[in-house]
Amino acid sequence: MLHIQQRLDRLRKALKEKKLDAILVSNFFNILYLSEFKTLTENERESWLLLTADSCYVFSDSRYLDSKVLENNFITYLLISPENNLINYLDNIFKKERLVSCAIEEYDLKLYEFNLLKKYLQNISFIPTRQIIIRLRETKDNDEIQKIKKACEISDDCLKEVSKIITVGMMEKEIAFKMEFFIKEKGYDTSFYPIVAIDRNSAIAHYDTKINGNEKVKIGSVILIDFGVKFQNYCSDITRMFFVGQVDTQIINTYNNLKASQQSLFQKGIVSQGKKLSDVDKYCRKLIADYELPDYSHSTGHGVGLEVHEYPKISSFSEDLSKKNQVVTIEPGVYFEGKWGMRVEDTVIVNEDGLEALTKFDKEPFLIKE
Amino acid sequence: MLHIQQRLDRLRKALKEKKLDAILVSNFFNILYLSEFKTLTENERESWLLLTADSCYVFSDSRYLDSKVLENNFITYLLISPENNLINYLDNIFKKERLVSCAIEEYDLKLYEFNLLKKYLQNISFIPTRQIIIRLRETKDNDEIQKIKKACEISDDCLKEVSKIITVGMMEKEIAFKMEFFIKEKGYDTSFYPIVAIDRNSAIAHYDTKINGNEKVKIGSVILIDFGVKFQNYCSDITRMFFVGQVDTQIINTYNNLKASQQSLFQKGIVSQGKKLSDVDKYCRKLIADYELPDYSHSTGHGVGLEVHEYPKISSFSEDLSKKNQVVTIEPGVYFEGKWGMRVEDTVIVNEDGLEALTKFDKEPFLIKE
Numbered sequence: 001m002l003h004i005q006q007r008l009d010r011l012r013k014a015l016k017e018k019k020l021d022a023i024l025v026s027n028f029f030n031i032l033y034l035s036e037f038k039t040l041t042e043n044e045r046e047s048w049l050l051l052t053a054d055s056c057y058v059f060s061d062s063r064y065l066d067s068k069v070l071e072n073n074f075i076t077y078l079l080i081s082p083e084n085n086l087i088n089y090l091d092n093i094f095k096k097e098r099l100v101s102c103a104i105e106e107y108d109l110k111l112y113e114f115n116l117l118k119k120y121l122q123n124i125s126f127i128p129t130r131q132i133i134i135r136l137r138e139t140k141d142n143d144e145i146q147k148i149k150k151a152c153e154i155s156d157d158c159l160k161e162v163s164k165i166i167t168v169g170m171m172e173k174e175i176a177f178k179m180e181f182f183i184k185e186k187g188y189d190t191s192f193y194p195i196v197a198i199d200r201n202s203a204i205a206h207y208d209t210k211i212n213g214n215e216k217v218k219i220g221s222v223i224l225i226d227f228g229v230k231f232q233n234y235c236s237d238i239t240r241m242f243f244v245g246q247v248d249t250q251i252i253n254t255y256n257n258l259k260a261s262q263q264s265l266f267q268k269g270i271v272s273q274g275k276k277l278s279d280v281d282k283y284c285r286k287l288i289a290d291y292e293l294p295d296y297s298h299s300t301g302h303g304v305g306l307e308v309h310e311y312p313k314i315s316s317f318s319e320d321l322s323k324k325n326q327v328v329t330i331e332p333g334v335y336f337e338g339k340w341g342m343r344v345e346d347t348v349i350v351n352e353d354g355l356e357a358l359t360k361f362d363k364e365p366f367l368i369k370e
Numbered sequence: 371m372l373h374i375q376q377r378l379d380r381l382r383k384a385l386k387e388k389k390l391d392a393i394l395v396s397n398f399f400n401i402l403y404l405s406e407f408k409t410l411t412e413n414e415r416e417s418w419l420l421l422t423a424d425s426c427y428v429f430s431d432s433r434y435l436d437s438k439v440l441e442n443n444f445i446t447y448l449l450i451s452p453e454n455n456l457i458n459y460l461d462n463i464f465k466k467e468r469l470v471s472c473a474i475e476e477y478d479l480k481l482y483e484f485n486l487l488k489k490y491l492q493n494i495s496f497i498p499t500r501q502i503i504i505r506l507r508e509t510k511d512n513d514e515i516q517k518i519k520k521a522c523e524i525s526d527d528c529l530k531e532v533s534k535i536i537t538v539g540m541m542e543k544e545i546a547f548k549m550e551f552f553i554k555e556k557g558y559d560t561s562f563y564p565i566v567a568i569d570r571n572s573a574i575a576h577y578d579t580k581i582n583g584n585e586k587v588k589i590g591s592v593i594l595i596d597f598g599v600k601f602q603n604y605c606s607d608i609t610r611m612f613f614v615g616q617v618d619t620q621i622i623n624t625y626n627n628l629k630a631s632q633q634s635l636f637q638k639g640i641v642s643q644g645k646k647l648s649d650v651d652k653y654c655r656k657l658i659a660d661y662e663l664p665d666y667s668h669s670t671g672h673g674v675g676l677e678v679h680e681y682p683k684i685s686s687f688s689e690d691l692s693k694k695n696q697v698v699t700i701e702p703g704v705y706f707e708g709k710w711g712m713r714v715e716d717t718v719i720v721n722e723d724g725l726e727a728l729t730k731f732d733k734e735p736f737l738i739k740e
Contacts, residue, residue: 038581040576040578042413043412043413063575063576104481106480106481106482106485107480107482108480109480109481110476110477110478110479110480110481111474111476111479111480111481111483111484111498112476112477112498112500113481114481115476115498128481128482128485130482173557177554177555180554181551184547184550185547187543205433206410206433208410211408
């Protein structure tokens with residue numbers, strides 16, 4: 001549990017720099033990050049975490065009494081019940097530790113929760129803050145990297161399986177379902193519902209296979225598969241293209257150029273410690289433009305961790321810099337609306353002088369027999 | 371789409387009664403209820419809805435341009451883009467319709483969203499409100515009832531399948547996975563991750579089969595299965611008990627008494643229009659106590675609809691009354707900690723003079739061969 005202690009220490013340091021005495025954490029993923037305490041749902045506010053200079057408390061109800069959080073000695077678990085609600089606990093702790101102010105997560109806290117805190121804890125000044133913890137989560141520690149690596153391995157395995165079963169006549173949703181089954185059968189989870197998009201659907205950047213998903217594999221089809229796996233709460237994210245039988249030469253040429261562009265970002269020095277990620281985004285778009293291919297409307301990449309979309313952002317508007325141990329996606333695409341589209345995406349880790357791919361499934365044009 | 375127009379009219383009436391000019395709806399399920407507009411995720415704030423006396427607007431981004439909401443003529447779809455953000459749209463509409471106040475959903479809106487609205491729309495007074503729409507959702511219209519009935523049918527079918535496959539040696543998570551597979555294979559979804567709890571785990575009222583789930587079926591086992599299906603966004607919720615081989619007579623007797631208590635609530639006049647639901651809760655607990663069985667720690671039931679937990683609440687603290695066309699669960703239980711527990715649960719509809727079960731899977735003690 002050393003990594004937990006280190007995460008709490010990093011947060012304490014960040015609070016001190018901002019002259020904040022304490023923080024009341026409400027966000028599900030931030031609580032999971034700081035304490036490894038996990039509730040059944042992400043949205044029903046089943047837990048809270050309070051970090052002060054001296055202590056850390058997790059609050060939750062009796063359903064979680066036997067949870068693992070009790071097993072470490074730098075977090076105190078407090079049971080919420082009709083007799084002891086969160087407000088009572090906070091009131092006592094604030095008095096005991098002589099706190100006069102407490103940061104809250106403005107992006108997460110509901111308006112009524114803020115109003116309740118203000119109403120019942122009038123001696124405390126609650127200070128809305130943004131992104132303190134999510135910015136700590138931007139660079140991954142060793143425990144996180146190992147988990148993401150494993151999630152990436154499982155997604156590679158899933159692609160190997162899927163490449164064996166795609167046949168002419170299969171529907172998009174059938175392929176997606178088989179992938180979900182493959183992942184869950186082994187006791188893992190999906191990072192998000194798999195996107196399987198065939199032919200003109202592959203040109204839709206955020207195609208919803210669950211709601212739509214009726215297009216069938218045909219001879220000559222372009223198939224885009226974008227999905228991810230969760231291993232011990234950590235996500236992977238990967239996109240690969242499959243082509244069925246005799247595919248148009250222009251399509252394969254386009255794919256090879258897209259692949260080469262994506263691969264170029266792995267060259268030493270292109271993405272390295274301290275580089276502006278907006279420049280990385282521009283560099284990738286320029287490579288695509290140099291092949292006389294149209295620009296893509298989405299960003300070039302995003303952080304991956306407990307959530308499948310985290311910081312940093314690799315987009316033209318990004319103000320983020322690349323840092324060692326960020327885990328991000330690199331995912332340029334080429335789309336011809338109404339015809340077909342393609343994307344090549346890896347989950348990668350930022351090293352001192354370049355990127356290392358964590359998803360390793362082959363990128364050679366994957367041809368499926370008719 | 372008549373039901374949509376009726377829902378908007380009911381909301382307009384509710385707003386008028388509270389002297390509110392307009393409401394800005396942020397909650398995913400409330401937007402789905404009012405417009406049938408559905409985004410990919412429940413939490414990433416991909417859409418908003420504004421209802422005024424004269425108009426209804428849905429705001430979302432280009433991913434949803436081809437969505438069904440465009441097909442009716444009483445909702446205007448407005449595209450959020452870098453050039454036209456929500457604030458700009460609201461500003462224009464408020465000016466055009468000469469609005470000076472607007473209700474917001476205090477239980478749903480994030481603090482930073484409220485702060486942005488206040489900052490950029492200073493001429494409008496934003497009024498925190500609670501539960502206006504969720505209270506309308508408490509009684510179901512015909513379209514909703516048909517969908518819930520179908521969700522209940524599918525869950526009955528799933529139980530039939532599951533009853534055929536349970537054998538000695540199977541793990542809880544294996545049974546849960548097979549149920550999930552059965553449901554998703556047919557193109558439906560689960561209301562929540564199935565709870566499959568064997569022996570002493572069946573005594574834990576909110577057992578998490580996904581995280582735990584390693585207990586195996588043994589000869590003499592008590593197996594609790596609590597799950598639900600979503601059909602076209604509407605949920606079912608059902609719990610049944612299975613017993614393996616020669617089960618202790620005391621266990622079967624307890625089951626029969628629990629079943630009889632649950633069935634008693636279906637008698638004419640017990641739950642009928644205008645009854646206090648706290649009295650229904652007390653009545654059910656009294657039946658259990660009359661059999662000299664211990665009281666259960668959870669509520670006797672809850673509303674079911676777009677969400678698996680909605681209003682009304684059937685608990686001792688409930689201030690809700692029963693009303694025609696509420697859809698609720700009836701789910702008393704008996705738990706012996708560390709030994710075994712059982713629950714019998716149906717999704718039911720409230721009629722004028724009683725309850726009608728929508729889940730119909732047999733309640734006779736289900737004995738699985740050794």
